[in-house]
Amino acid sequence: MRGIRIDEPDVLERVNAGDPDAFGALFDLHHDRVFRQAIRLTASIHDAEDVTAVVFLEAWRRRDAMRVVNGSVIGWLLVMTNFVFRNYARSSRRYRDGLRQLPPPEHAPDHxxxxxxxxxxxxxxxxxxxxxxxxxxxxxxxxxxxxxxxxxxxxxxxxxxxxxxxxxxxxxxxxxxxxxxxxxxxxxxxxxxxx
Incomplete structure (x- = not known):
């Protein structure tokens, strides 16, 4: 979507009305910037892809909460990226802590x-x-x-x-x-x- 200017407030209105094509336009426009922010925060491309996917899932789910600032929703999406990453990091930490609390595996029989x-x-x-x-x-x-x-x-x-x-x-x-x-x-x- 580079080089093409879209009227994000108008697109957001259509998104709020449930228009998936309008949401696709916002996704195409801002995906790369959201992904770059996610990659700065995470340890791997795989994790950044997961965070990016959740950001856009949340954007669709909470589309009525998205705000336009200076004609764009990118600010809201980047703040959501930080929020999703913090949740992701917390749950990953809890998962690692839980694994550490498990007893070591018993000796496996020779097969x-x-x-x-x-x-x-x-x-x-x-x-x-x-x-x-x-x-x-x-x-x-x-x-x-x-x-x-x-x-x-x-x-x-x-x-x-x-x-x-x-x-x-x-x-x-x-x-x-x-x-x-x-x-x-x-x-x-x-x-x-x-x-």
């Missing part, structure tokens, strides 16, 4: 065994996923239906359009191939890890 087990399970899942992906599509289908989804032989036969006896023989061969692939992967990992 390394549970983490090791989970990693091992994840490694087995990854090996199974890899082995399944290398199987022919027919083996993947039969294992998905009969082993993973636990369909009966008859249900799998219907789904695949084959005889139940074919499902049984395919399932047996697919399980054998899968077991062999998993054994090969385990042997590779053992030999690779022994270097």
């Amino acid at each position: 390394s065994d549970a983490v090791d087990d989970r990693i091992d399970r994840d490694a087995r899942r990854a090996a199974l996923r890899t082995a399944l992906a290398t199987l022919p599509r027919r083996d993947q289908d039969i294992l998905t239906l009969c082993v993973l989804e636990e369909l009966s032989t008859a249900e799998a036969a219907d789904a695949l359009g084959v005889a139940p006896g074919t499902v049984k023989s395919r399932l047996s061969r697919a399980k054998s191939r899968l077991a062999a692939l998993l054994d090969d992967q385990a042997a590779l990992q053992t030999n690779g890890g022994a270097r």
Whole structure:
């Protein structure tokens, strides 16, 4: 809004009537100055952003209390920035004081065994996923239906359009191939890890 002069008393009248666009114009006009004041007061950009947001929230909530001085509401907004910062600093101090009064945390149990087990399970899942992906599509289908989804032989036969006896023989061969692939992967990992 630089270079463009707005009639702030007129805009404030529209703001008081509940016009959000007029409030947006005031926000655009004064945001940078309010933020600069907040950054001077706070320890971080994040805190300054929080203070600035609360200032404009309060400006909207208390819009009927905003005053124009020398044709602008910036004075009111900067005083509100100081007020919001003092409240922010007080509540932050109370929060830190409250944390100091808490007892120190108790010794946490060692979760390394549970983490090791989970990693091992994840490694087995990854090996199974890899082995399944290398199987022919027919083996993947039969294992998905009969082993993973636990369909009966008859249900799998219907789904695949084959005889139940074919499902049984395919399932047996697919399980054998899968077991062999998993054994090969385990042997590779053992030999690779022994270097």
